[in-house]
Amino acid sequence: MSHAPNVYDAEPIPEAARAEIDRLLQSGDLFRYTAPQDSPVALLEAEFAALMGAKFALAVSSCSNALFLSLKALGLPRAARILIPAFTFAAVPSAVVHADCRPVLVEVGDNFRVNMDDFAAKLTNDIQAVIISHMRGHTSDMDAIMALCDARQIPVIEDAAHSLGTTWHGQNIGTIGKIGCFSFQSYKLVNAGEGGIMITDDADIIAQAIIMSGAYEHNWKKHPVVHDRFDFWQNKLPLYNLRMQNLSAAVIRPQLPEVARRVQDGRRNHDYVASQLNQSPWLSVPESLPPEMRAPDSIQFNLVGFDDEETLAYAQAAQARGIKVQVFGLSQDNARAFWNWKFIGETPELPQTRSMLMRACDVRLPARLQQDDLEFVADALVSAANDIRAQRPVYGT
Numbered sequence: 001m002s003h004a005p006n007v008y009d010a011e012p013i014p015e016a017a018r019a020e021i022d023r024l025l026q027s028g029d030l031f032r033y034t035a036p037q038d039s040p041v042a043l044l045e046a047e048f049a050a051l052m053g054a055k056f057a058l059a060v061s062s063c064s065n066a067l068f069l070s071l072k073a074l075g076l077p078r079a080a081r082i083l084i085p086a087f088t089f090a091a092v093p094s095a096v097v098h099a100d101c102r103p104v105l106v107e108v109g110d111n112f113r114v115n116m117d118d119f120a121a122k123l124t125n126d127i128q129a130v131i132i133s134h135m136r137g138h139t140s141d142m143d144a145i146m147a148l149c150d151a152r153q154i155p156v157i158e159d160a161a162h163s164l165g166t167t168w169h170g171q172n173i174g175t176i177g178k179i180g181c182f183s184f185q186s187y188k189l190v191n192a193g194e195g196g197i198m199i200t201d202d203a204d205i206i207a208q209a210i211i212m213s214g215a216y217e218h219n220w221k222k223h224p225v226v227h228d229r230f231d232f233w234q235n236k237l238p239l240y241n242l243r244m245q246n247l248s249a250a251v252i253r254p255q256l257p258e259v260a261r262r263v264q265d266g267r268r269n270h271d272y273v274a275s276q277l278n279q280s281p282w283l284s285v286p287e288s289l290p291p292e293m294r295a296p297d298s299i300q301f302n303l304v305g306f307d308d309e310e311t312l313a314y315a316q317a318a319q320a321r322g323i324k325v326q327v328f329g330l331s332q333d334n335a336r337a338f339w340n341w342k343f344i345g346e347t348p349e350l351p352q353t354r355s356m357l358m359r360a361c362d363v364r365l366p367a368r369l370q371q372d373d374l375e376f377v378a379d380a381l382v383s384a385a386n387d388i389r390a391q392r393p394v395y396g397t
């Protein structure tokens with residue numbers, strides 16, 4: 001019998017990183033602004049912008065800090081109201097609070113995407129920006145979102161932390177809104193332990209974000225693209241020091257050529273397991289929206305017709321079969337359950353998002369898994385549902 005795959009281990013970092021890390025350790029050149037030009041962090045910014053088809057990129061210490069700097073660079077007034085999906089990671093409302101703004105939560109449906117009726121209703125005149133979290137890589141209806149926001153000139157920030165490699169009508173996710181933010185934390189497609197990057201085509205936004213990230217004095221001159229907005233913002237902005245260091249860039253850069261392969265493998269893995277799960281009457285993997293080409297490294301599915309007790313029993317049955325299932329709304333103090341975000345003050349009641357979170361299951365499915373691993377995962381998830389259903393009394397026969 002095959003063994004349960006380890007879904008937490010990362011892929012090895014490409015060999016090419018070692019020589020560069022060794023060089024940096026030899027010279028001690030770890031700070032991005034020591035070298036007069038072409039530091040590893042600056043090279044990463046140029047390469048990432050080219051990969052995504054964006055004009056500018058700024059590498060920082062995390063995606064959360066990229067979101068924070070994005071909000072600051074929009075020049076929003078204190079207490080500005082920011083629309084965010086109610087299904088996201090706690091770091092997103094946290095970035096809003098960090099930027100002295102107030103999150104307004106929008107319902108998310110059981111297909112894990114923003115409910116567009118609730119979005120339209122909550123996009124009132126006092127909303128000053130929108131963050132769309134493509135949570136677990138699920139893309140909401142960006143056509144409808146951009147049409148509504150463009151009509152009111154409300155800037156959209158894409159939280160693409162978990163969406164590197166996803167496309168919408170063939171366009172890279174993260175380049176649709178005014179700003180796109182990505183993560184290099186270990187559970188994302190490119191792993192540096194920690195790290196983040198923001199991309200934009202807006203010269204005024206990138207100049208502000210670069211200065212605020214900690215390009216003190218004239219260090220902005222060491223970034224790949226220099227323009228006249230830096231002179232304008234000189235000495236007018238606080239320095240939050242959220243920079244990336246050279247070792248992180250040395251770990252990330254050799255992974256960029258791997259992205260296309262990881263995306264392809266992740267999609268193959270996901271689609272195979274999804275096809276198996278969808279054959280069970282008790283499990284449902286929502287379809288992606290037609291313009292979306294996904295880049296998944298995990299799978300989410302809903303339990304059909306299960307109550308809370310059966311849902312908990314399902315997670316235990318899957319665990320007994322070697323696969324850890326997280327039910328977002330039922331695991332204690334889950335950071336993706338909006339009612340646990342006590343730091344934003346009183347959270348509104350959002351029945352649709354709540355009912356989704358109570359039945360939505362989350363299983364990691366890294367791109368490196370092989371066919372026998374995938375068969376093991378699919379079999380465990382389907383069999384666990386059968387275990388629970390077999391215990392239920394059958395009526396009417």
Ligand SMILES: *Cc1c(COP(=O)(O)O)cnc(C)c1O
Binds near residue numbers: 133
């Ligand atoms: C991981 C993640 C974040 C936070 O990224 P960090 O780099 O850890 O700050 C934000 N949003 C989403 C959707 C994520 O998956």
